[in-house]
Amino acid sequence: MPLLKNGEVVADPWTALAEDAAPNGDVIVSLEQWRTGRETLRAHNGRLGLRLKSDQSPAELAGDLDRFDLIALEFPRFGDGRAYSYARLLRERYGFTGELRAVGNVLRDQLFFMVRCGFDSFEVADGKAIAGWQEAMNEISVLYQPTGDRRRTAFALRRGAGNG
Numbered sequence: 001m002p003l004l005k006n007g008e009v010v011a012d013p014w015t016a017l018a019e020d021a022a023p024n025g026d027v028i029v030s031l032e033q034w035r036t037g038r039e040t041l042r043a044h045n046g047r048l049g050l051r052l053k054s055d056q057s058p059a060e061l062a063g064d065l066d067r068f069d070l071i072a073l074e075f076p077r078f079g080d081g082r083a084y085s086y087a088r089l090l091r092e093r094y095g096f097t098g099e100l101r102a103v104g105n106v107l108r109d110q111l112f113f114m115v116r117c118g119f120d121s122f123e124v125a126d127g128k129a130i131a132g133w134q135e136a137m138n139e140i141s142v143l144y145q146p147t148g149d150r151r152r153t154a155f156a157l158r159r160g161a162g163n164g
Contacts, residue, residue: 001123001124001125002123002124002127002130003101003121003122003123003124004121004122004123004124004129004130004133005099005120005121005122006120006121007133007134007137009130012123013026014026014027014028014047014049014070015027015028016028016029016051017029017033019033022040022044023037023040023041023044023046023048024044024045024046025045025046026046026047026048026049026069027041027044027046027047027048027049028049028050028051028070028072029041029048029049029050029051030050030051031050031051031052031053031056031060031061034050034061034064038064042067047069047070048067048068048069048070049068049069049070049071049072049099050068050070050071050072051071051072051074051103052071052072052073052074052086053074053076054073054074054075054076054080054082054083055082057082057086057089058071058086058089058090058094058096059089062094065090065094065096068096068098069098069099070098070099070100070101071090071096071098071099071100071101072101072102072103072123073086073087073100073101073102073103073119074103074104075102075103075104075105075106075110076104076105077104077105078105078107083102084113084114084117087100087102087114087117087118087119088117088118088147088148090118091117091118091148092118092147092148099120099121100118100119100120100121101119101120101121101122101123102114102119102121102122102123103122103123104123106122106123106124106125106126106129107126107129108126108128108129108132108133108136109136111129111133111136111137112136112137112139112140115137115149116143116147116149116151117147117148118147118148118149142154142157
């Protein structure tokens with residue numbers, strides 16, 4: 001599946017760790033794998049990523065977030081937006097600075113909003129999402145809601161003040 005990172009299609013150096021495999025290299029594990037094999041995973045010879053389902057909040061492992069270089073948040077379907085909230089929690093509350101990846105039902109029309117919430121990479125199955133990346137990033141010029149990206153909102157622009 002193509003990976004879009006910072007606006008470019010890039011090779012994905014990460015592999016999902018199979019349930020019965022030993023970790024080797026840069027691996028992405030499930031929350032269940034992390035809970036059952038935490039010590040083994042911490043000692044392996046590569047970077048560690050975590051994939052969370054839409055019903056698994058990052059708050060469940062807030063104390064362990066510094067162990068991960070990547071967190072992948074699942075979008076199981078268009079109407080499930082919990083990963084947007086989780087992304088903001090990770091960036092703004094927990095200060096997660098690693099790669100934040102959107103996986104699952106990632107659509108072109110959502111890319112701009114995903115970036116504003118803190119995502120910086122996307123697994124995209126739909127070629128239109130890749131082809132329309134630049135267009136999606138530039139089609140909204142006036143923002144109404146402040147986020148952690150610190151872009152000025154319409155209200156702040158009217159007041160001539162900072163974000164808020």
